[in-house]
Amino acid sequence: MKKKLLVAALTILITAVIGVWFFVFYKPTHFKRDVADEKGISISAPDLVKAFQENETAANTTYLDKSVEIKGEIVEAKPDQSGLTMLTLKSNDAMAGVLCTLKSADPTLKPGQTITVKGICTGFLSDVVLKEAIIVK
Amino acid sequence: MGAINTTTTAQNLHSTKAAKIRFFSSLAAEDIEATNSQAVSKLDTKSGAINFIVLINGFVFENELMQKHFNEEYMESTKFPKSEFKGLITNLSAINFSKNGSYPAIVSGSLTIRGITQPVKATGSIIIADGKISVKSIFKIKVKDFGIAGSDIGKSIANELEITVTSLYD
8 A cells, every 4th residue: 555655656756856947947938839729810901901000009909920811912922042932912902911931941932822821920010020930731 | 412412322321130149158167148130230431430239139049938037137128229339430540441342441330238338449340242241249338337247247147248249231
């Protein structure tokens, strides 16, 4: 009986130690955020641009650092300095759009295509900017 | 007349939405580095004006926890989402934008981080290759100049950060 209790106590202790180590030390530093695992806020490219143009502070509260899933038409597709594909999606304003840098290069994407892209919203410059984006469809 | 003015402006005005800004903090204990490849930059080869604007949330760290601390504790990126540099190339006459080559450049301007603006001087090079202009610069800033405080400054985060800028204009 005593032995059983000891084994049970040890098992709990070891599990607790591993648990603490994993969640407190390992996971926060090794975990990499991946938009593929996150449910993005769905919005169209013109609506997202409009939200930032109308009230940037409010839009930042809603979208900053969040996964956003955007449907839009590609107006420009080109590689950045590191060779990653940069897409600009059309809005109702010719001077602004949604700028997405994809996680990996995709040279097949061309202007005129309508796509759905998911990425992390980093804010608004001349365009709404999305980083680490992936093509959903 | 208006149309002619627009044409001349377009010729000396260069821009990119994909300038790369990297910062690096080196201490014996730990290296910290993050990169943002979505900075907007504009360069006017006529006046020598050069600007950069970057979203703080766009800096990507290898270590996700560092990225969280950077945004939430040190930079307060929800409150101060952008950082901006406005500068002027002070040795503009030494740069021939129509001839291939690498020209040393001196830039003097102001850098705004967390809503605090400080004067910054940087040296770098401007590279002209077949009509394409690119800019490279490495300079240092003092963390405390921008009111970035915390017990880790000087311990696991260096007092001075090295900033590397590489910008290839469209």
